Amino acid sequence: MTPAEQVLWQALRGKQWDGLKFRSQHPVGRFILDFWYPACRLVVELDGGVYEGQEAHDEARTKALEAYGYHVIRFRNEEVINDLPSLLERIREAAGVRPP
Numbered sequence: 001m002t003p004a005e006q007v008l009w010q011a012l013r014g015k016q017w018d019g020l021k022f023r024s025q026h027p028v029g030r031f032i033l034d035f036w037y038p039a040c041r042l043v044v045e046l047d048g049g050v051y052e053g054q055e056a057h058d059e060a061r062t063k064a065l066e067a068y069g070y071h072v073i074r075f076r077n078e079e080v081i082n083d084l085p086s087l088l089e090r091i092r093e094a095a096g097v098r099p100p
Contacts, residue, residue, distance in 0.1 A: 001025070004046050004077035005034060011088060018097055029068075031061065041070045042095050048077030 001009065001024070012022040012035060022044075026036040035044040043065055047058060062072045073094050079087050 002046065002048075002077065004048065004080040007084065008035065008044075008046065008080050008087075011084060012091075017088065018092060020095060020097065028065070028070075031065065033065075037095055040095055042091075043070050043072040044091060045072060045074045046077055046080060047074055 009024050011017055015021050020037055023036045026033045033043050034046050058074065065072050071094065075087055
């Protein structure tokens, strides 16, 4: 995991965040998903650093996953590091969960 993935995983793992059960580095077909919330088929992908210049690849990957019924949201590593609370709120909204 990248440092940003580690930070996000610390916030999501073990149902500690709103009781949502996320999986990390979950295989789906030919893809490895950064984070997956199976209850609503939500995929959370982090981009940055290594992924610079990979926008076309990321877009194709997103379209392929959406074709299988997954909802994909992407964040930049910097968002995790600089504004984790806001990012978590956006994940909550995408998962259709109301704040506690």
